[in-house]
Amino acid sequence: MIPVRCFTCGKVISTAYEEFKRRKEAGEDPKGILDDLGVTRYCCRRMLLTHKEIIDDLNPYQ
Amino acid sequence: MDIAISRLDDGFGRFCLESSSPSFANALRRAMISEVPTLAIDEIRVYDNTSALFDEMLAHRIGLIPLATDSSCYVMRKECACGGEGCPGCMVTYTLSVEGPCTVYSRDLIPADPAAAPTDPDIPIVKLIKDQKVVLEARAELSTGREHAKWQPTNACGFKNYPVIEVSESCDACGQCVDECPRNILVIEKGRVAPIPERIEECSLCRLCERACMMTGIGDEPAIKVQADDSRFIFVVESDGSMPVKMILTQALKYMKGRSTELLEHIGEISGVTRDEEKDE
Numbered sequence: 001m002i003p004v005r006c007f008t009c010g011k012v013i014s015t016a017y018e019e020f021k022r023r024k025e026a027g028e029d030p031k032g033i034l035d036d037l038g039v040t041r042y043c044c045r046r047m048l049l050t051h052k053e054i055i056d057d058l059n060p061y062q
Numbered sequence: 063m064d065i066a067i068s069r070l071d072d073g074f075g076r077f078c079l080e081s082s083s084p085s086f087a088n089a090l091r092r093a094m095i096s097e098v099p100t101l102a103i104d105e106i107r108v109y110d111n112t113s114a115l116f117d118e119m120l121a122h123r124i125g126l127i128p129l130a131t132d133s134s135c136y137v138m139r140k141e142c143a144c145g146g147e148g149c150p151g152c153m154v155t156y157t158l159s160v161e162g163p164c165t166v167y168s169r170d171l172i173p174a175d176p177a178a179a180p181t182d183p184d185i186p187i188v189k190l191i192k193d194q195k196v197v198l199e200a201r202a203e204l205s206t207g208r209e210h211a212k213w214q215p216t217n218a219c220g221f222k223n224y225p226v227i228e229v230s231e232s233c234d235a236c237g238q239c240v241d242e243c244p245r246n247i248l249v250i251e252k253g254r255v256a257p258i259p260e261r262i263e264e265c266s267l268c269r270l271c272e273r274a275c276m277m278t279g280i281g282d283e284p285a286i287k288v289q290a291d292d293s294r295f296i297f298v299v300e301s302d303g304s305m306p307v308k309m310i311l312t313q314a315l316k317y318m319k320g321r322s323t324e325l326l327e328h329i330g331e332i333s334g335v336t337r338d339e340e341k342d343e
Contacts, residue, residue, distance in 0.1 A: 001115070004126040004185055010302060011217045012128060015184045041218065058114040059191045 001055050008043035020048050068263075075299040075307035078224065078263075087221050087295040093314035096207035099138065100215045100304045101129040101154060101178055103202045110197040113162075113188045120188060120196070125212050127168045128181045128302045129154070129202055133313070135177065136204045148201065154178040156200040162190025171200065178202065181303035215310050217300040223290035225265035227257045233285035238278050239271035248286075255286060263296055 002017040016037040023033045034045050064080040079087055103125050108117045115123075142152035156171040169183035188196065207214035227247075233254045240248045240255060247261040248271060257265070267290055275284035301307050 001123070001186060001188060004123050006217075009217050010211060010214060011300070012182055012185060012302065014186055015182050017186070018184075055114060055189045059189070059194075061114070 002051050002053070003047060006041075006044040006047050009041060011039075011041070011044050013039060013044050013047045017048060017051070021053075070307060072306040073301050073303065075297070075301075075311065077297050077299075079221070079295045079297060081293055082295065084223075084292060084295075087297075089318060090314060091219060091221055091297070093317050094299060094310050095214055095216055095219050097317045098215045098305075098310050098313045099131075099133050099204045099206050100213050101131045101136065101202045101204055102210075102212040103127065103129070103156065103200045104205070105203075106198050106200040108196075108198045110195050112194045113166075113190055113196055114194075115188050120198070123187050124158075124171070124200055125210075127171070127185055127187075128304045129173075129178050130181050131204075131215075131304045132177055133204065133305070135175075138205065139203050148203075150174070152203060154202045156202065157198075158200065159197045160190065160195070162194040163192045165189045166196055215301060215304050217302050219297075219299045221295040221297045223267070223292065224294035224296060225262060225267055226289045226291050227262065227265065228287045228289070229255050230283075230285045230287070232280060232283075234280075236278055238274040239286050242270045242274035244268065244270065 002014045004014045005011060006013050016039055020030075020033055020037060024030055030049060034048065039045050039048060063082050063086075065077050066080060067075070067077040069076040079090070106117075106121045106124060108120070111117055111120060113120070136154075137152050139148065139152045140146050142149060144152065155174045158166070158171050160166045160170050166187040166189075167183060168180040168185035168187065170187075171180055173179050190196065205213045207216075235250045235253050235255060237250055237255075240250060245261070245264040245266060247257050247265050248255055249258055250256075265288065267288055269288050271286050272284040272288060275286050299307050299310060301310060
């Protein structure tokens with residue numbers, strides 16, 4: 001799961017993840033999406049840019 | 063001491079602290095970060111968790127959710143009349159019960175006090191598939207950022223000295239510093255370089271302009287000089303949503319006032335001079 005807050009500054013970034021993911025998969029430039037979502041600092045931007053979601057791989061296992 | 067506010071809304075504040083000192087500015091910054099009490103979930107009781115995340119991870123994620131805090135309604139647990147056992151005066155309870163397939167969001171946390179609901183309803187907590195289930199009870203309490211970062215009311219909270227840019231007579235308006243400035247705060251005006259008044263607060267005191275000036279072979283001293291004003295500070299405060307910036311600022315100042323009064327009293331005790339006696343003299 002995406003971390004709830006930015007590791008560095010503590011801003012809540014998890015709320016932006018779903019829209020970020022949807023728009024990125026639609027082929028939009030990540031820079032524009034992050035600017036739109038108001039994720040301005042580079043600490044918060046790397047949280048979304050570098051996240052790898054593995055919950056779907058884990059879910060079948062208990 | 064003055065505070066000149068240039069922008070203040072619930073989530074963000076930018077102001078200038080004038081005729082002050084670096085130690086006071088830092089004390090204010092630290093008070094805002096670590097001494098303003100907020101609510102955060104501190105204890106959870108897990109009744110059922112068949113999700114892919116461990117109970118501890120769930121607890122950690124739930125703890126980080128910012129909660130709307132009206133600190134006049136609650137007291138710190140150890141100062142409460144209940145003696146630290148936990149009562150509605152010092153705690154808020156939440157219940158969460160979700161069955162998959164779906165994603166559990168912060169809005170699924172149902173608070174006992176609607177005024178202390180999560181500020182953001184869309185924080186994903188965990189994703190569930192069919193037959194997975196999370197049932198838990200959580201308790202939030204009031205504490206400060208000194209204890210744990212989840213009780214910090216601020217995200218980005220800092221200050222910088224007010225920049226003072228001086229251009230001497232020896233400036234020949236070559237424009238090297240104007241090109242070099244990464245924040246674009248300089249222009250050439252009437253045959254000399256000058257800072258744009260509206261943009262001067264953007265200056266990061268990087269002194270690249272001084273270096274650019276020296277590179278032109280002007281001599282031993284650069285024509286442009288950037289200095290930090292030690293009595294004026296530009297503050298930037300960002301709230302995590304649990305309370306408005308104005309509230310954070312007033313509470314931090316109140317805390318500082320309380321602590322300095324306490325210090326005065328202690329000094330009075332040691333020296334044997336009470337505050338009333340001081341007034342008489």
